[in-house]
Amino acid sequence: METDLNLAEKYDPSNVTSSCYGHSARRPALKKLGSNTGRFANVTLVRLSEFLSAGYKKGVRPVKDWRDSTMVAIDLMVYSILNVDEKNQVLTTYVWYRQQWTDEFLVWNPEDFDDVKKISMPTANVWVPDIVINEFVDVGKSPDIPYVYVSNDGLVQNYKPIQVVTACSLNIYNFPFDVQKCSLTFQSWLHTINDINITLMRSPEEVMVDKSVFMNQGEWELLHVLSKYKSFSVDNDDYYAEMKFHVVIRRRPLFYTVNLLLPSIFLMVMDIVGFYLPPDSGERVSFKITLLLGYSVFLIIVSDTLPATAIGTPLIGVYFVVCMALLVISLTETVLIVRLVHKQDLQPHVPQWVKHLVLEKAAVLLCIPNKKFCSLLARDSDLPRYKENNMNTVRCNHHCESSRDMERGLGIGLPVRDSTPPVMDNILHEVSSIRQFLEKREASREIAKEWLQVGYVLDVLLFRVYLLAMLAYSITLGTLWSVWQYA
Numbered sequence: 001m002e003t004d005l006n007l008a009e010k011y012d013p014s015n016v017t018s019s020c021y022g023h024s025a026r027r028p029a030l031k032k033l034g035s036n037t038g039r040f041a042n043v044t045l046v047r048l049s050e051f052l053s054a055g056y057k058k059g060v061r062p063v064k065d066w067r068d069s070t071m072v073a074i075d076l077m078v079y080s081i082l083n084v085d086e087k088n089q090v091l092t093t094y095v096w097y098r099q100q101w102t103d104e105f106l107v108w109n110p111e112d113f114d115d116v117k118k119i120s121m122p123t124a125n126v127w128v129p130d131i132v133i134n135e136f137v138d139v140g141k142s143p144d145i146p147y148v149y150v151s152n153d154g155l156v157q158n159y160k161p162i163q164v165v166t167a168c169s170l171n172i173y174n175f176p177f178d179v180q181k182c183s184l185t186f187q188s189w190l191h192t193i194n195d196i197n198i199t200l201m202r203s204p205e206e207v208m209v210d211k212s213v214f215m216n217q218g219e220w221e222l223l224h225v226l227s228k229y230k231s232f233s234v235d236n237d238d239y240y241a242e243m244k245f246h247v248v249i250r251r252r253p254l255f256y257t258v259n260l261l262l263p264s265i266f267l268m269v270m271d272i273v274g275f276y277l278p279p280d281s282g283e284r285v286s287f288k289i290t291l292l293l294g295y296s297v298f299l300i301i302v303s304d305t306l307p308a309t310a311i312g313t314p315l316i317g318v319y320f321v322v323c324m325a326l327l328v329i330s331l332t333e334t335v336l337i338v339r340l341v342h343k344q345d346l347q348p349h350v351p352q353w354v355k356h357l358v359l360e361k362a363a364v365l366l367c368i369p370n371k372k373f374c375s376l377l378a379r380d381s382d383l384p385r386y387k388e389n390n391m392n393t394v395r396c397n398h399h400c401e402s403s404r405d406m407e408r409g410l411g412i413g414l415p416v417r418d419s420t421p422p423v424m425d426n427i428l429h430e431v432s433s434i435r436q437f438l439e440k441r442e443a444s445r446e447i448a449k450e451w452l453q454v455g456y457v458l459d460v461l462l463f464r465v466y467l468l469a470m471l472a473y474s475i476t477l478g479t480l481w482s483v484w485q486y487a
Contacts, residue, residue, distance in 0.1 A: 044114045049121065051113075052106050052150070058127045061195060062103040062154075069194055072129050074099045074186055075201040076227075076245050077213050079161065081220040084170065084180065084249075086307035090137060091168040091182045093247065096213060098201060100157045101129060107154045120147040126156060129196055134185040134242075135166035172307045175314035176256035177484040179223070180249050187242035193231055198241045200227060207245075219255070223248040260302055260316065264323055267295050271330055272467060279334075279459045280341040280452060288331040295327055319477055326470065333462045341448075341455035350450040359453055368457060 061070055075098040083092040103126065110117050123146055140163030149157040168182035188196040200207065208224045216222070226246040233239045271291050277284040299320055306317055 044116055048113045048116055048119055062105045062127050064104050069197045070101055071197050072099055072101045073199050073201040074243055078222055079213050080215045081218055081249055086170050086172050086309055089170050091166055093164045095162055095164055097162050098159045103154045103156050106150050108152050110152050117152045119150050121150050122146055123148050130189050131186050132189050137167045138165035140165045172314045173312055174484045175307055175316055176251055176253040177481045178251050182247050184245045185242050187240055192238045193241045198243045219252055220249045221252055223250055263298055268323055271327055275463045279337045279455055284334050288334050292327045337455050337459045341452045349447055350454055
């Protein structure tokens, strides 16, 4: 009787090593249905979990042959672009990360467990590859996913969302039409390629065009995600595998176009319109100064909107500086023109070389009609008449004095009486003073009109040069921004 009991214990199925799992070491016995006591008795998932956990070493890479490399397949889907910090060169994204590998120690026969082919297990109880992102600069607020899925053939699926805070070389020169390319490099921090290798779960083409989960309502637009596999060595001895994802995003420029570019363009258009004010009026100077002050206030308001970095300045910042410089040049040109055409009695005559260059050459080059000058000179017709009357008066006085001298020379003893009483002398003196005053006034008017003509021609010349420079600058920037926007 004792011999039969010993034989029964010897051939008890619970003491026989299961060969269907291919373990080289002896695994704990598979407990028969109903061997557990309590409320978890005969629960399939509990029995399967106990079966997989019994004797499992999560600190050992799960391969039977240590010479075999564990192939980890990874996948990345961008969910949202949370923040782009140009000053600190940091990109914050929210991604859906997936990785899977084969654990040769987590296999079972589904027929022994009510055809269960997949079970979730705590992540802390299984081996997980040490794959990290090289560009990590801060720990994001990622939710903790404590479980992984395990299939009956040993396939472990570890899916989790990650808030990724990574360093990225951001080029803001094209702001607000910039396209940024940031990389996320996944690699095993410790294991070489002989222990852990990396591959993609999907084809690179599918990864590139996948935008199924991306939230497309923010400031940034996801263009595509490029993937590239590479093996590298630090000391030319041990090689490591890495999978690099290039996330290419583009900024939506509508907000910055409406709030930055359009107000600046409107102010510059008003500056051009200000040239149509008369050059001899002081209102143009006041108008230009008001525009310059308004543009300065505008720059102060938008200074916080522009991205700031220590390695470069965006082109839109250069655009604002050049616009400010053009406003200063416009104001300077207006001040010079007003100074030229301002009527002063001490102004000298216009030099002949200035008349030749400005009133003849430049006027013809700018197609300025002569009638504008003739209208200014038409009012000068009184001056020749004044000169003619004065010449006649001088001739008459000279003739009378000659007649009196001849009478004295003939010795006629008749009493000579002065024909010009003192009152007439005073009148002649006053008339002579009035004549001299009118001559001086007309001469100063003539000089002022000459300078007015020079100022008018120079004003037209400088306005056209200013307008040409403005158009060339605007066309250049518009072309560059258009190319960057649709590149």
